[in-house]
Amino acid sequence: MLKRILYTGSLILALVPMLTALATASAASKVLDRIVAVVNEDIILLSELDARMSPYVQRIRQQGFDLEKEQKMLYKVREDMLNRLVDEKLTDQEIKRNDINVDDAEIDNAIERIKAANYYTDEDLRGFLEADQMTMEEYREKIKEQILRSRLVNYEVKSKIVITDEEVSNYYDNHPELYGGTLHYHLRNILLPMPAGATDDEKTAIGQKMAVLRAQFEAGTAFADLARTYSEGPAADNGGDIGEFTIDTFSPQIRAALDGLQPGQATSVLDTDRGFQLFYVEAVKRSEDKPLESVREEIHQKLYAEVVDKTFLSWLEDLRGQSHIKIIN
Structure with a gap:
């Protein structure tokens, strides 16, 4: 009898460390899944956050970044994913508060539309889900969440826009x-050509003459009248009217000078290969492509x-x- 008692006592003593170890392991496993956020009456668990982060963590770790950069990127992903989970909890709470529902038939229809859009058979879809370690029941729940959140957005946002x-x-x-086509400019022109072999003084004098004409235009003299009187270009008799051109037919110098000008405005004095010139914008239009x-x-x-x-x-x-x-x- 004494031997039995001693044996039983020894057995209990032997079991104590084992039971303690099991209890410690159990406690450790519980610690691994802790609360990471409280959202009103709901909580977000670490396991939820880890599951959401998992694909991003794998991709970041495959990039071969140095440890410091990897840690920064993982922290940013964790922050973003946690904020997204918080937003989802908030929207789910609003869905319940507004009594927004979806039935199985609507979920079935949504899945069928997804299959049709991607040319999936039922077997294809189940194969992709299996590769992502997701059951059809879990997938249906995801689709349900998407539909409910879409309806909440319609209720709270879209219907008011x-x-x-x-x-x-x-x-x-x-x-x-x-949406527009090509810009077309209807222009008038004053041209003071540069004589062959002109000296610097002659060139300066012609430039100054053109500057005076520009000042007279600014003072209110009609550009067409100035062109008829002073221009030496082929369109002088017609008030300098040289017709309509698309913007891409001009040299970069003239294109830049015309940029932003409205009808009734003129360019600054331009020193071109033909001589000194002024351009007046009669009209601007854009072809409708x-x-x-x-x-x-x-x-x-x-x-x-x-x-x-x-x-x-x-x-x-x-x-x-x-x-x-x-x-x-």
Whole structure:
């Protein structure tokens, strides 16, 4: 009997370190999954953050950066991913508060649209999910979250945005490089040619004469009258009217001088290979490669997307300000 008691006591003593080790290991495993953020009544766990960071961490570590740069990049990714998780918690809370729902049929339809857009069979999709270590149930849950968040954006942001016809027209007018054609200038010209073999003094005198004509124009004398009286160019009798030209037909010097000029304005005095010249802008027009009506919907969608992004970020910032958010490092 005594031997049995001694044996049992020895067995218990032998088990104590083993049980202590198991308890320590269990505690350590719990510590590994701790709270990293509190968002109102919800929490974000380290395991969630690690899962979100995982693909980025792998790519950064494959780049071969030095340790300091790698640590900085990993810290930035951690910060960005944690902020994204906070935003998702906030939007999920708003989804519940506004009682926004989605049923299984809508999830099925969304998945079918994704498959059709990417030419996936059901087997293809399941294969890609398996490669990403995701089950179909997990994928459906992701799709559900996307649909719900999209509906929240529609409810809180998109339904309150209006893009006017005036905004579309202004965008079109302010982006000729995207929608406009070639610039056409209708010009008048005063030319004072340089005689062959002219001395420096003669050249200076002709330049000064042209400067006087430029000053007279600024004082209010009609450019056409100055051209008829003083120009020695072929269009002098017609008030210097040399017709219409596209911007790309001019030399870089004249193109630069005309840049930004409006009808009724003149260039500065130009010393060109033909002599001293002045150019007067009679009219400017741009050929329409893309008429407004043909791109109206495109511009509307572009402006709408820009406003949605800005408005959503502003709404999210306001929501953050109204919420209890605590980051636990």
